[in-house]
Amino acid sequence: MSRPPRRTGARRGPRRPVDPARRAAFDALRAVHAGGAYANLALAEILDRRHLDERDAALATELVAGSSRLQGTYDAILEAAAGRPLSSLQPAAVDVLRLGTHQVLSMRIPTRAAVDSAVDLAGTAIGERVTGLVNAVLRKVAAHDLDAWVDRLSAGTSGVERLALRTHHPRWIAQTYADLLGEEAAAALEADNVAPRPTLVVRPGLTERDDLVAAGATATRWSPYGAVGVGNPGDLVAVRDGRAGVQDEGSQLVALALSRVEAPAGRWLDMCAGPGGKAALLTGLARARGEDVLAAEVAEHRAGLVAQALRAYRPRPGVICADGTRPAWRAGAFARVMLDAPCTGLGALRRRPESRWRHQPEDVDDLVPLQAQLLVSAIRSTLPGGVVAYVTCSPHPSETEDVVQTVVDELGAQRTVVEVLDAPAFLPEVPACGRADPWGGQRFVQLWPHRHGTDAMFLALLRVG
Structure with a gap:
């Protein structure tokens, strides 16, 4: 049978x-x-x-x-x-x-x-x-x-290991947050687990934030150019025709800070411009002063995205496909330089949730030499008295304060004077945004999702002597 x-x-x-x-x-x-x-x-x-x-x-x-x-x-x-x-x-x-x-x-x-x-x-x-x-x-x-599952998995653990399990992060990221924030680390890690609402930014000179608010958006807390919460951004005419775009408020704020620093008249450079959000905002801010922006991007397809972001400006700003470590421009050519350096993106885990599991600690080490090389190039591209904004969407010390200290000290030894400015002073409306610098001050800006509702953007402002 x-x-x-x-x-x-x-x-x-x-x-x-x-x-x-x-x-x-x-x-x-x-x-x-x-x-x-x-x-x-x-x-x-x-x-x-x-x-x-x-x-x-x-x-x-x-x-x-x-x-x-x-x-x-x-x-x-x-x-x-x-x-x-x-x-x-x-x-x-x-x-x-x-x-x-x-x-x-x-x-x-x-x-x-x-x-x-x-x-x-x-x-x-x-x-x-x-x-x-x-x-x-x-x-x-x-x-x-x-x-109950988390309780079972975390049984017998303590400290950072327990924090990592309960906030759904790899241990090394939880350790980084704990080192930087102490008791605030749990709140910061939990904030990574809350998906952000789409944030828009207007292109200054092309439309006003009031137009976004009239369409149902809510003005951002600190950026005078942003608005939050309009459903599908692509449904807005201003977004479709390039007079507005999608950009986190933190990215808006670091661009705004660069525009507020006193600097000589001259052209601005966005050195790693892809996908173009900062270049578009900087273009509007520069043109309000009678100046203009050159946007450079090493990857051809990302340079195309920059051009798309800038399409509504007339005349169109310059966009070139160029490697910032081997500049296609002469030294000292720019009054202001934005360097949003390639990084691990640990500050944007709300929007790129898979990134926390994709990256490993060694990825940080791999990026640091490139970040330092780009910062040296940015400083050498800046005319005397001009200003460089060194920006990362990562709070990791190796990608932020360590890079700035290494470059400033090395150039100082070569008799190139670089002054670290008080960056939080240029964002006075943003509370609790200061971060300690290696020289005993609080001259860096560090934004946090749990404090500011933004990506964890880092900013150092450097004046070239």
């Missing part, structure tokens, strides 16, 4: 079609984990191509952002539930499990619906052979809520 077929836990019969939101989220995660894409950009491209309605687009966005933000926590939970390392599973199946775990533990979706939808997605996108695994693992995940 033959044995009946063994049940796998997967649904029998015709499989239900996967809803477009979950399929879009899965495809975006595959682009992130298999292709190295940024989650927000990958999803935006998919949503634009597939024309999802507003409800499905919102669901897909939450699935991608949430599963990326808590990826490390979810992976630890999944390994505990599966009883095996995730490296032993097919990568596509792991992404299905992450999406399912987010629905089970962090969304108001009934467990059965969350598990069944994940099984359907696995069967359609990968194959029936993985549906039993997905079903079994997610049912074990559903045995506890998120808080």
Whole structure:
């Protein structure tokens, strides 16, 4: 007598079609984990191509952002539930499990619906052979809520390790925040887990912030050029025609600070200008003084984004594809230089949630020589009495204060005098934005999500002697 077929836990019969939101989220995660894409950009491209309605687009966005933000926590939970390392599973199946775990533990979706939808997605996108695994693992995940899972994972831990687990960050990032903020670290890390509302910025001279407010936006707290909360920014005429754009208030503030420093008349340089937000704001601020901006960007496709950001200005500002470490301009050519240096982006984890799991501590070390080289080039590109803004979207000491100190000291030894200005004095409306400098002062600006509602932007202002 033959044995009946063994049940796998997967649904029998015709499989239900996967809803477009979950399929879009899965495809975006595959682009992130298999292709190295940024989650927000990958999803935006998919949503634009597939024309999802507003409800499905919102669901897909939450699935991608949430599963990326808590990826490390979810992976630890999944390994505990599966009883095996995730490296032993097919990568596509792991992404299905992450999406399912987010629905089970962090969304108001009934467990059965969350598990069944994940099984359907696995069967359609990968194959029936993985549906039993997905079903079994997610049912074990559903045995506890998120808080209970975190309690289990953090049992026996303390200090920074416990902080990292409970705020869903790698330990090395939690340690960086603890070193910089002490007791404030938990609040800062928790703020990374709150998705920011879209922030807009006007192009000065082309439109006014009041026009955005009239369209339903709310004026930003400190930047006189920003507004928050208008739904889909692309629906606004001012955004479509280039008179306004999307830009975090922190980025607006560091550009504003550079414009407020006394400096000789002359052309301005945005040395690493991609994707163009700061260049567009600086252009409006410079032209109000009768001056202009040259935008330089080493990557050709990003130089194209800069040109797009500047398209509404007449005459159009100069945009060149150039490597800031090998300047395409003469020394001392500019009165003001903006150097928003390539960095790990640890200050933008609200908007790039997958970045916290993508980066490793050695990534910081790899970037520091480039940052220092670019800062030396920026200083040498500045005329005597001119000002350089050294900016990073990272609070990490190696990318911020250490770079500034190294460059200032090295150039000083070569008899190039560089004065570190009191940067917070140029943002007097922004509270608690000072950060200690290596020479015993508080001359750096450090913005924080939990204090200021912005990305964690760092700013040093340097006057060239």
